[in-house]
Amino acid sequence: MLAGIYNITCQAGATFGRTLTFKYPDPGSPPSDPTYIAWNLTGYTARMHVRRTVESSTTLISLTTENGRISLGGSTGIIELNITAADTATIESSGVYDLEIIASNGIVSRILQGNFTLSPEVTR
Secondary structure (H helix, E strand, O other): OOOEEOOEEEEOOOOEEEEEEOEEEOOOOOOOOOOEEEOOOOOOEEEEEEEOOOOOOOEEEEEEOOOOOEEEOHHHOEEEEEEOHHHHOOOOOOEEEEEEEEOOOOOEEEEEEEEEEEEOOOOO
């Protein structure tokens, strides 16, 4: 599976939230008119790092299911990304990110990647 490309804009000093639904084509549907099935994320964890560049060793911000910035919706395939206004205010620059899901057996799949554009805060 290849990761999808999705560029994100985050407003510094504002609450950030995105709700994504992870789906795949139903193998029984015709290729000309596919139907999609939600990926069952039960038992999965997820992680997302934002870095200034791919080569950067320092993260600008980290989102994980463990730190509560990512929530998974089980059989619905829903992935919720959340960053508080206080935390977006601490992000120092734009960068790049990727989002990975980890199955209970340890298999890691990168599902999204792209640019993370920070829109600076004027009112503070």
